[in-house]
Each structure stands twice: as structure tokens, then as C-alpha cells.
Amino acid sequence: MHRETVSPLIAVVGPTGSGKSALALQLATSLDGEIVNCDSLQIYRFFDIGTAKLPPHERAAIPHHLIDIADPTDVFTAGDYARLARQAISGISSRHHLPILAGGTGFYLNALLHGLAPGPSRDDSLRARLSARENLRPGSLHRILRRFDPPTAARIHANDVQKLIRAVEICLRARRPASQIFEQGRDPLTGYRILQIGINPPRASLYDALNRRSEAMFRTGLLTEVRTLLAAGVSHTAKPFQSLGYKQALAHIRGELTLEKAIESTQIETRHYAKRQWTWFRRDPQVQWIEGLGGSPEVFHKVLQMAQEFI
Numbered sequence: 001m002h003r004e005t006v007s008p009l010i011a012v013v014g015p016t017g018s019g020k021s022a023l024a025l026q027l028a029t030s031l032d033g034e035i036v037n038c039d040s041l042q043i044y045r046f047f048d049i050g051t052a053k054l055p056p057h058e059r060a061a062i063p064h065h066l067i068d069i070a071d072p073t074d075v076f077t078a079g080d081y082a083r084l085a086r087q088a089i090s091g092i093s094s095r096h097h098l099p100i101l102a103g104g105t106g107f108y109l110n111a112l113l114h115g116l117a118p119g120p121s122r123d124d125s126l127r128a129r130l131s132a133r134e135n136l137r138p139g140s141l142h143r144i145l146r147r148f149d150p151p152t153a154a155r156i157h158a159n160d161v162q163k164l165i166r167a168v169e170i171c172l173r174a175r176r177p178a179s180q181i182f183e184q185g186r187d188p189l190t191g192y193r194i195l196q197i198g199i200n201p202p203r204a205s206l207y208d209a210l211n212r213r214s215e216a217m218f219r220t221g222l223l224t225e226v227r228t229l230l231a232a233g234v235s236h237t238a239k240p241f242q243s244l245g246y247k248q249a250l251a252h253i254r255g256e257l258t259l260e261k262a263i264e265s266t267q268i269e270t271r272h273y274a275k276r277q278w279t280w281f282r283r284d285p286q287v288q289w290i291e292g293l294g295g296s297p298e299v300f301h302k303v304l305q306m307a308q309e310f311i
Contacts, residue, residue, distance in 0.1 A: 007093040008311050009192040011038070011101040011109060012294070012303075013281050014199035015274035017210045019294025021054050023199065024102035025062060026300050027307060031100075034063040034092045036085055038103025038112070041243050043070045043081070046229055049222045050245035052213070065092075072229070072238040075122075078111040085112045086189065093192075098311070106280040107163070113194065115187035120173035130165045144168055149177035157276060162239070195310045197303055198287040199294045200278075206293075207271050214245065214266040218259065222249050244269050 010033075012024045024035050037043065041051040045068045048055075053067065065088040070076045085101075085108075092099040101109065134141045141164040145153040148171040156163045170178040201209075226249045230236065236250055248262040248269075257265065281287050288306070292299040 005191065007099075007192050009089060009099050009101070009194045010307055010310070011113075011194065011196045012199065013038075013101075013106070013109065013196060013287060014104060014294070015201075015206060015277040016052075016104050016270065017206055017213055017274065018104075018199040018201050019296070019299070020102050020104065020199055021052075021294075023197075023294035023300060023303060024100050025054070025060055027304065028062045028098070028100050029060055030304055031098050031307060031311070033098035033100045034065065034095075035059075036088050036092070036099055036101050037064065037066040038081075038085070038101045038105055038108050040076075040081070040103075040105040040108055041240055042067050042103070043076060044068070044072050044074075044240045045070065046072065046232075046234070047225075047240040047246070049217050049220070049225050050243065050249070051240075063092075072234050072240050078107050079116050081108045082111040082116065089192070104277050106277065113189050115189070117182045117184045117186055119170050119178070119181045123169060123173060126169055126172065127165050130168055131161070134161055134164070141165065141168055145171070149179050151179040152177065152182070161242075193310070194286070195307065196284065196287045197306065198281050198289040199299070200289045200291050201293045202291075206274060209293075210270045210274060211267045214270055215263050217245055218249070218263050218266070222246075223253065226250060226253060244273060 010027065012020045012027070014020055027033055028035050039051065041047060042053050043066055044051070047053075054064075066081070066084060069084070089099040101112070103109070130141060139158055141161065142153060142156070142158040145156070145164060145167050149167065152167050156167060158164075167178045170181055174181055222245060226241075226246060230253075234241075240246060241250055245266050248257060248266045251257040251265075252259055252262040290299055290302055290306075294300075
């Protein structure tokens with residue numbers, strides 16, 4: 001009787017700054033792997049410093065996929081990511097290499113592994129109106145979503161405007177709660193055994209590292225990168241400019257924040273973001289947590305042993 005081939009797939013997840021990229025690179029080097037990015041900002045070209053993108057010369061000749069694949073003004077959805085990531089993973093497996101996902105965008109990972117429920121298509125006019133409403137009255141979209149769909153509102157942070165816009169859009173266009181749409185049939189990834197490894201550094205150590213990384217970004221080129229992008233014609237409304245570090249850099253360039261306040265704001269919001277990532281991944285019982293930072297030899301040896309046994 002013919003049995004479908006089931007290939008191994010490893011995902012390295014966890015909060016920002018925990019060492020996911022370093023660990024994935026070490027694993028790929030040891031296990032003949034290729035890396036598939038799972039960070040929603042590293043897909044964009046030209047946004048390098050603020051996204052902590054690993055420079056090509058530091059990738060140890062390991063193939064990296066889904067980095068620098070979209071222009072800053074492109075609309076790129078979780079569905080787009082799932083489709084392209086599945087293509088990349090299939091190609092890696094066909095070469096008899098090990099696909100290794102690395103990144104902290106839980107919604108992208110969920111779309112890839114579990115699929116997305118079918119929903120109404122985008123309505124750019126509606127989305128523009130919702131965005132304008134939120135700009136005029138911050139917090140209004142979350143209040144609307146709480147009225148239309150409390151379960152979905154409970155899962156989306158009040159500051160995550162893009163997800164709020166999509167959730168409210170679904171509610172309005174489908175004329176029912178988005179949570180009911182999400183309960184419909186999905187298209188999960190098949191043909192793979194999946195090992196999800198969560199990097200869990202001590203909180204104080206991670207926060208200290210994030211503070212230092214935020215300051216280093218500003219001191220070593222983030223402002224120059226932003227000015228160069230603006231001079232090249234990239235609109236300040238492009239999605240990557242709404243992310244941590246970049247929006248503070250824009251505010252400083254416009255004279256709205258001092259350099260010190262821009263750095264401090266980035267540090268605070270990055271710590272909050274890391275906490276939300278912890279919360280997201282801890283909801284998944286399939287994640288196996290490893291204590292420590294991903295770049296440490298102790299963590300690498302533990303994870304390498306796990307991966308070898310899994311393979």
C-alpha cells in the first residue's frame with residue numbers, strides 16, 4: 001500500500017530579540033537546511049536596520065527565502081505569505097534539504113501551518129474610511145469590533161490597526177462576526193511533520209538586550225536609512241514605516257520627538273511587542289520551549305539534539 005511521504009519541518013519562534021535568526025542559522029548549517037523567513041517586516045526591500053535583517057554576508061551561504069520580496073508600497077497579506085512559504089518549503093524538501101522557519105509573526109505562521117478561513121475580499125474604499133476614522137479617533141476601531149465581535153476583539157491588540165481594519169472589514173462585508181468566518185474550514189499544511197521550538201530567554205535579559213538594540217539602531221544608521229528611503233520617493237504612509245523604530249525615526253526627522261525620546265519610545269514599545277509575542281506563542285501547546293537566548297551554545301546544543309531526534 002502506498003503511503004504519502006511526510007517530510008520534517010522545523011519552526012523557530014519566540015519574542016523579538018531572542019536569537020531566533022542566529023539559532024536557525026546554526027541549525028541550517030548543521031542539518032543541511034534552508035531558512036524561510038517568518039517575519040512580516042523582513043519581506044520588504046530596503047527596510048534593513050529597523051527590521052534587524054541579517055545581512056547577506058552573515059548568512060553563512062545558507063539560502064534564505066521570503067526576505068526582500070515585496071516593495072514598501074505592496075499589499076502583502078498573511079494569505080500571500082502562506083502561499084509563497086508553502087512553495088518555498090516544498091522546493092526545499094524536493095532538494096532533500098531541511099526547511100527551517102524563523103520569525104516571530106505568529107499570524108503568518110498560523111496561516112502557513114493551519115490555513116486561513118475563507119473571507120470577503122478586500123475593499124480598499126472601506127479600508128481607507130476605517131483607517132481615517134482610527135486616525136481621527138484612536139481606539140475607535142477596537143471599540144467597534146468589541147460591539148460587533150467580542151471574541152475577535154479580545155484576540156487583537158487595540159494598537160494593531162491593520163488587523164483591526166481587516167476584522168471590522170470582514171464583519172461589515174460578511175454581515176456577521178469575523179469569529180464565525182474564522183470557524184469555517186481551513187486549508188492546513190499537509191505532508192509535513194512539524195517541530196516548533198520556542199526560545200524563552202529570561203525576561204530581564206531580553207528587555208536589556210532590546211533596549212541596547214533599539215539604541216544601537218538609532219546610533220548606527222536607522223535615521224540615515226529612513227532619510228534615504230524618503231528621498232527615494234517611499235511614502236511615509238508605507239506600511240513598514242508604521243512599525244517599531246521606523247515610526248519613531250519619522251517622528252524625530254519631522255521634529256516631533258527628540259532623539260532621546262524616539263529611542264525611549266522604541267524601547268518601550270519593543271518590550272511591549274515582545275510580551276505580546278510571548279502571549280501569542282504560549283497559546284500554542286505544540287511549541288516546545290527552551291530556556292535561554294537562541295545565540296547561546298547551550299541552547300543550540302539542546303535544540304540540535306531535539307532536531308536530530310525529530311528528523
